[in-house]
Amino acid sequence: MAVDGTEQRALQYEQTLMYGRYTQELGVYAKEEAARIREDGRHRRSVSDRGPPLKLLEYEKGRCVRCRICAVHCQRFLMSRVGEDWIFLILLGLVMALVSFVMDFCIALLLQAQKWMYGGLDSNVILQYLAWVTYPVVLISFSAGFTHIVAPQAAGSGIPEMKTILRGVVLKEYLTLKTFVAKVVGLTCALGSGLPLGKEGPFVHIASLCAALLCKFMSFFGGIYENESRNIEMLAAACAVGVGCCFAAPIGGVLFSIEVTSTFFAVRNYWRGFFAATFSAFIFRVLAVWNRDEETITALFKTRFRLDFPFDLQELPAFAVIGIASGFGGALFVFLNRLIVQFMRKQKTINKFLMKKRLLYPALVTLLISTLTFPPGFGQFMAGQLTQKETLVSFFDNRTWTKQGMAEDFNYDSHSAAWKHPQANVFVILVVFIVMKFWMSALATTLPVPCGAFMPVFVIGAAFGRLVGESMAAWFPEGINTDGTIYPIVPGGYAVVGAAALSGAVTHTVSTAVIVFELTGQISHILPIMIAVILANAVAQSLQPSIYDSIIRIKKLPYLPELGWGHHEKYNIRVEDIMVRNVRYITLNSTYRDLHEILMIGNLKTVALVESAESMILLGSIERAQLQALLTQHLSRERRLEFIRDRVDAERKRVSVVSTPSSEEGGQKVNHEVRFQISTEESSFTPARPSSPKPLKPALKKTSAAEKNIEIPTSDSGIGLKNLLCARPQTDAMEREVQLQADLID
C-alpha cells in the first residue's frame, strides 16, 4: 500500500512537472504536499523509534549485548545517512564506473573477435570480406532491433532529451529501466561493430537513467528522494558522471554537462557533479589497474609531448587556422547530419520501404561503411584496420611520420605503421581518411541505434590536426628556429588541438579543451587549444546550431531556443513588441452568442476565461474541444429529446392525477420556459480524485457563485457560462482551466 501511494505520488509529481499541465490546483497541491511531507516525517520518526530501545538493551545481560548495541547504533547511523546526498552520489559513481568498465571490456572483446575472424581467414579474400562485413551488419541490426523492441527511446544520443528534461519537461518514458537495458545493450553492440560511433552522448543518458532508477530505489529508505527539485539536481550531477566515467575526465565532464544541458546553473550543484564524477572516474581507472591493463592511474590516451618547450610562439597562426577550419568543418558536419535525416524523411518511397523493414536501413549503411573500410580494399588508404582508440593513439603520437630516415620507428609501433602505405603519401591517406570518415560519421550517427557523435568527430578533428602538423613538420623539418636551440615540431600537439577544436565546434562547447587535457594527461598546449576552441566555436555558432540543438529541432522536442552569442540588439526587444494584443476571451457572463462566435472563428486552440470584460482578471483557459463538448452536452439532440421525454412523463403524471381541460395550453407554457437541468455527475475522462472544497485563490472567490445551480431560461438565447462550468464539480472545472492556461500560447 505504501508503495502504491509512493507510485501514485510520483505520478502526480511527473504530471505536475509536465510543461504547463497542472492536474491539480497549485494551492491545494502545495498544501497536500506539505501535509504529506510532515506526515512522512512523523512516520519516519516513528519507524526509527520502532527499533529495539537502546537504553533497555544496555540493562540486558548476555554475551552479545555489546554487539547488539553496536549493531543497533550502526543501523541507526546508516539509516540516518542513507538520505544524504553523498551516499547517493557515491552509489551513482560506483554503478556508472562499473557499467562503463564492463561495457568497454565487452566492446573490446567484440572488436577483437572481428579482428580474429578477419585474421583467421587470410587465405581467402572473399571469405575475409564476408566475415568483415557480416559481423558489423549483424551487430548493428541486432542493436537496432533490440532497441526498437525494448525501448525505442533509447536510440540516438540522449543528450538532446536530457537537455529537454533538465528544463523541466517530463519525458517520462526516457527514464525507465527498459530504456536503460536497451541503451546499454544497444550501445555495446553498436560500438562493438566498429562503425564510427561514440559512447559519450549515450553515457550521459545512461548515467541519468541510472540516477533516476537509483532515486526510485532509494525512496524505499527515505522520503527525500521524492523531492523532485532535488531529483533534477541529481540528474544534472548524473550528466557530469556520464561524461566523467566515459573519458575518465571529471572536470571536463562537469563543464561539458553544464554547457550542454543547462541554461542557468545553480552553483550549489557544482560540488555534486565534481564529487560524483571524480569518484566515478577514479573507480573507472582503478578497475583498469586491478584488471592489469594499466600499471597505475593515468590518462586514457596518455601523450608524451616534451614539457620544456611544448610549442613555439610562431606556431600559433597554424593553431588558429586549425581552429577556424574546424569551425567551418563542425558547422558542415551538423548541416550534413541534418540533411541526411531530412533527406531520409522526404524520400517517401524509399522511406516507406525502409520503414517497413526497419532493420534494412541500418544494415545497408553498415554494409556500405564496412565495405569501404575493408583493409585489403579501399580500407588500406584510410587505415581501415585500426579501431577508433588505436587511431587516436596513433594521432597523438609525439613522433613525426614524414621524416624519411626514421622508418624503424614505424615498426616500433604497429598503430603508426598503418598510416604508411607503399604507394600513397601520408598526406593523401590523411586527406582520404578525413573526407571518408566525415560523411561516414555524419551518416552513421543517423542510425536508429544508441550512439553519440562526439568521439567520431573527435577522431576526425585529430586527423585534421595531424594533417596540419605533418605539413608544418614537412615545411620546417628542422623546427622553427628560436635563439640557438632547435626544437622540432610535434604533430601530435596539432592533433590534440584539432580534436578539441572540431568537437568543440560540433557541440558548441569550450570544455572540450578540458576533456582533451584530461584524456591526454597533458596540459602543456593549453593556450593553443583554448584559442583554437574559441575560434572554432565563434565560427560554428554563427553558422549552425549545435548538433544537440539540431537534433532537438529535428525531433521537435519541447525546448525554448537560447539567445545567441552577443546579439546585443536582442536586449532591446520588449514583451510588447511580440505579444498578441487582441486575445479572444470569454467571461463568466458570456452568452451563447459569444461562445458561438468564438467557436465559429475556429483558429483558436484554447480560449481565455476572464472574470469580466471590465476587470480582465484571467481565471484560466479552456480548450476549444472541451468547450464544444460541454456545449454539446447541454444542447445536444439527446438532451432535448430527454427533456421532451421528461416533460411528457410529467405531463402524463399530471394528466393521470388531475385531468384538466387546459393541459395543452399548460404544455405550451412549459415549452416556453425551457430550463436545463444541471447534472453533477463527473465526466468519463476525469479520474476520481479527492475534490477539495477550498476556493482556488482570493481573486477567484467571486466565481463561487457559480456553485449554485442557477437555472436560466433559454428564451433570451443566453446560457450563462456558469452553467457550463458547473456541469462538473466546481474544483474540477477550475483545475482544468488552470491546467490549460499554458496551452493558450500554442
Place this chain on the structure above:
Amino acid sequence: MAVDGTEQRALQYEQTLMYGRYTQELGVYAKEEAARIREDGRHRRSVSDRGPPLKLLEYEKGRCVRCRICAVHCQRFLMSRVGEDWIFLILLGLVMALVSFVMDFCIALLLQAQKWMYGGLDSNVILQYLAWVTYPVVLISFSAGFTHIVAPQAAGSGIPEMKTILRGVVLKEYLTLKTFVAKVVGLTCALGSGLPLGKEGPFVHIASLCAALLCKFMSFFGGIYENESRNIEMLAAACAVGVGCCFAAPIGGVLFSIEVTSTFFAVRNYWRGFFAATFSAFIFRVLAVWNRDEETITALFKTRFRLDFPFDLQELPAFAVIGIASGFGGALFVFLNRLIVQFMRKQKTINKFLMKKRLLYPALVTLLISTLTFPPGFGQFMAGQLTQKETLVSFFDNRTWTKQGMAEDFNYDSHSAAWKHPQANVFVILVVFIVMKFWMSALATTLPVPCGAFMPVFVIGAAFGRLVGESMAAWFPEGINTDGTIYPIVPGGYAVVGAAALSGAVTHTVSTAVIVFELTGQISHILPIMIAVILANAVAQSLQPSIYDSIIRIKKLPYLPELGWGHHEKYNIRVEDIMVRNVRYITLNSTYRDLHEILMIGNLKTVALVESAESMILLGSIERAQLQALLTQHLSRERRLEFIRDRVDAERKRVSVVSTPSSEEGGQKVNHEVRFQISTEESSFTPARPSSPKPLKPALKKTSAAEKNIEIPTSDSGIGLKNLLCARPQTDAMEREVQLQADLID
C-alpha cells in the same frame, strides 16, 4: 547635455538596482526606459546617417577618393562593431594583462631592491636588520596610507564586495577610477614588501574596476553599454579575467570566479569568461616571452614530474590524509583570521590608540613579521630569504630533499638549498615554516592594504604537502614496490596536492584543482588532487564559512547566505513554517481608533495597507513615521488653532455683515460639526517629480475613489484613511507605498 543625461540615467539605474529601493514606479519606469531606448536607437541611426554619403562620394573625382571611400567603409564597420561584446572583452583582457605584467615587474623590482640592500650591508648585522625591517614597514605604511587617503574601499581582497555586487547590490564607490588607482598602487607596494600576501583577490577587484571603467568609456561610442544587465554580465567575465591573468590560468579563472561570486550562473556568460580570460592569459604570457623571461609560453610554476608513472595507487591514502588535514587547516585559518579581526575590534583601548594613528597597526604587524623572517635570525629556520615565488618553485621541485647522498643536487638549485640547515632537520624547518607562516598569513591579511589570502594559503598548503611527501619519501626510500620496476616517491606531487587542497578549503572551491593544473602545467596528478580538494572542502565547509563569506559577515555587507551542502532537511522547510501570520494592517476604511491602536503598539516599522479586511489585497505599505507625520499634520495643535482662527474670522465676518442674536448658538453648532479641510500641498520631504496620471495597476483601481476629497465629520471619531492618503497627490502616495513594500519585511 548628452553626457549629463547619461549620468542621470546611470544614477537612476543604480538606484533601481539598490536592494529593495525603487525610486520610481516600476511600470512607469519601464515605459520611460523603453521610450528612451527607442529614442536612442533613432538618434544613433541618425548619427550613422550623418557620415559622408557614400554613393555621392563614388561620383566624385580626385586621387584619394578610393582611399576616402575605404576609410568611410572602415569607419562605419568599426563603429558598428565597437558595440560588440568581443571588442570589449579583448580590450579588457589586453588592459588586464598589461596591468598584471607591469605590476609583476614592479613587484619583482621592489623585492630585488630589498635583497640588494640586504646583500650590500652584509658587513654589519644590525644595519642589515634595520634595512631588512625598515623597507617593508615603509612600503606597507605607504600602501595603507595611500589607500586610506585615495579610496578606503580599495583595502582588502575585493572578492567579498564583488560577490555582493554581482548579486545586484550597488556598492557604487567600489567601482571608481580612484579605487582602481588606489588598488593598483597599494597592491604593488604591499606585495613588494615581501609579506605573505596574495595578488589574486585584489586582481578580481581590479579586473572588475577595469570592466566598469571600460563600460563607462565605451558608452561614448554606443548606447549598449548602458544596459545594466549586460554590465553585470561583463563584471562576471571580468572576475574570470582577474584570476586568469593573475595566474595565467584561464579555465581555472572562469571556474573559480563562478564558484566564488555566483549562486546561479547563466551559461551564456560562460564563453565571455573563457574568451576574455584566455586572451588575457595569452597576452600575459606572451609579454613574458617578449621580455625574454621565458623562451616560449609555458606555465607559471612549471613542474617536471615524470609522466609515465606519476604516483602509485598505494599512495592514495596519503593524498586523502593531506585533503582531510587541509580541510581542518583551512577552517582554522578562517577562524583565526576572524578571531584577529574581532579581537582588534573589541579591544577598545588598543583600538582607539591604533585608530588614531592609522598607520601604526600595519607598521607594527610588518615589523613583527619581517623581524621573524630576518634570514640571519629566526628566518634561517623558515627559509626567510626566499620570496613567495621562489618558495613555491622549491616546493614543486621533483627531487626529494631527504636523501642524504644527493647533496650536490642542492647546489644546483639555490632555492632548494635554503631548506638545508646545518643544525636542523628538513622536517623541523618545514614544520616551523608551516606554523609561522600560518599565523603570519592570517595576521597579514587583516591589514588595511589591498591584499588577498589565496597565495599565502597556497604556499602553506604546498609546504604541508611537501612535508607529507618528504615523510613518505623517508619512509619508503626505495619507493613503494609495484611489480618489478621501482618508482621513487615524488614529494613535489604531494606539494601540488597540498596547495590545491588547502586553498580549496579556505575558499570553499573545487576549482583550485584546475588552477593548480594550469599553474604547474601538469595534469598527471588529477585524481589525487581532485580527491584531496573534495575531502578538504567537505571538512572545511562543515566547520567554517569560506574566507570570503567570513569577511562578508565581518563587514556586514548586504548578502543573503546560501543553503549549505546537502542539508536535506532544508528541502522540507515551507514558507508557512517561517512566515508571520498575524500581520498588522490598515485598510482604506480604517478609523482613527485603528490607526491609533496600531501606532501605540510601537514595534512595527511599517504597516501594511490592504484594500479591505475581506479582500486582503495588498496595496502597499506605509512607514510608521510617515503615518505619524500625516496624523500630526491633520490633528496637530496648529491645525486646530488654525481651524479655530478661521472660524473666528468667519464668525467676525458674519457678525460684521449680519448681526444676529443667536451668534453664540451658531458657534456652538459649528463647533459640533468640526470638519477637516484637506490640503493638497506637497509635504516638504517629497522631491518634485513629474507625476504620472496613470493608475498603478488594475487591482489598485478602486482606490481612485480616494482622489475625491471627502470630508467626514469627526463626531464619530473616524477619519477615513483616504483623507490621509490624499493629503498629497494620489500618484505620489501610491508610489511611496509601493516603494516601501519591501521594507515591510525588515
